[in-house]
Amino acid sequence: MIRTVLALATAASLAGAAVPAFAQSAPASWKPLPQRQDQVAAEIADGVDKGTLSDLQARDLRDQFKGLLDLEDQYSKTGLTPAQQTDLQQRYDTLEARIQVESHPASVDVRRGPSAQQ
Secondary structure, rough: HHHHHHHHHHHHHHHHHHHHHHHHHHOOOOOOOHHHHHHHHHHHHHHHHHHOOHHHHHHHHHHHHHHHHHHHHHHHOOOOOHHHHHHHHHOOOOOHHHHHHHHHHHHHOOOOOOOOOO
């Protein structure tokens, strides 16, 4: 029993030390997940309100967003590891980039390779 308590206390202190280390090495896009969730929801709603996102695009983006929320819930059941935190942050980066592209398709610079002439 005492060993279990000591092991849990040690694990908790190591986990507490890992969080600041992760935050220091995190990319600039890293934000707390609740803040990212609020931001994504607001960006989708804003796109619909301004007419830059169609209903179909917004529904697809919301489905992807819901998938992220479900994944976070799944990860959280056993405790969010730094690797899972990184995975979620990268997925939010991808979703936010997709929202930007779909909201402003004309602002995306599309470059085509040289065409093969026959």
